[in-house]
Amino acid sequence: MAVRVRVAAFVTDGDRVLLVEHAKAGRRYWLLPGGGVExxxxxxQATTREIREETGFDIEPGRLLLVCEAIQPGGRHLINLVFxxxxxxxxxxxxxDRVLRDARWVTRSEFHSLPVRPPILDELEQCWDDGFAxxxxxxxxxWQPED
Numbered sequence: 721m722a723v724r725v726r727v728a729a730f731v732t733d734g735d736r737v738l739l740v741e742h743a744k745a746g747r748r749y750w751l752l753p754g755g756g757v758e759x760x761x762x763x764x765q766a767t768t769r770e771i772r773e774e775t776g777f778d779i780e781p782g783r784l785l786l787v788c789e790a791i792q793p794g795g796r797h798l799i800n801l802v803f804x805x806x807x808x809x810x811x812x813x814x815x816x817d818r819v820l821r822d823a824r825w826v827t828r829s830e831f832h833s834l835p836v837r838p839p840i841l842d843e844l845e846q847c848w849d850d851g852f853a854x855x856x857x858x859x860x861x862x863w864q865p866e867d
Contacts, residue, residue: 721796721814723798723799724756724799725756725798726755726756726757726799727754727755727757727763727766727767727770727801727803728729728751728753728754728801728802729751729779729781729803729804730752730769730785730804730844731752731771732780733807735827735828736826737752737821737827737843738752738753738775739824740753740774740775740814740822740823741821741822741824741834742837743819743821743837744779747866748754748835750837752844753771753774753823754770754774755770755774756775763801763803764781764856765780767805768780769857771805772814773817774809774815775812775815776812776813776815776823777807777808777810777811778807778810779805779808779830780806781805781853782801782803783803783804783856784856785847785856785857786800786801786857786859787802787839787856787857787859788800788801788840788849788858788861789859789860789861789862789863790860790861790862794849795864800840802840812825814822816842831845840859840862843859
């Protein structure tokens with residue numbers, strides 16, 4: 721099985737963060753908008769394209785915040801790269817991807833009440849608390865079996 725690289729953008733607006741909802745195999749969960757890097761694409765290009773496709777927003781990718789892997793035993797291996805990002809324009813809308821169900825701003829207090837994948841909420845909140853200027857967080861394998 722090939723290793724897949726997924727980029728995501730941590731876009732905030734005051735006390736809100738931009739999230740998208742996915743539905744797969746009868747389960748619904750939230751994650752930072754993003755997706756797979758295509759051949760010939762830089763990480764910044766992939767991040768910009770994926771956020772536009774999933775949310776309708778144009779962003780400026782910033783510094784790398786977090787790296788983690790999700791290695792499913794006997795299954796897929798996903799490397800997640802999370803970048804800080806600044807909103808540059810556009811209008812919020814949910815993209816037309818087959819797994820996307822919603823795209824919306826979530827308040828910081830609501831953030832921890834949602835099922836978020838991968839399970840990196842505490843680390844994302846630390847990035848937020850650091851003003852996105854702290855060290856790059858390298859988390860290793862964060863895969864967890866589905867509940």
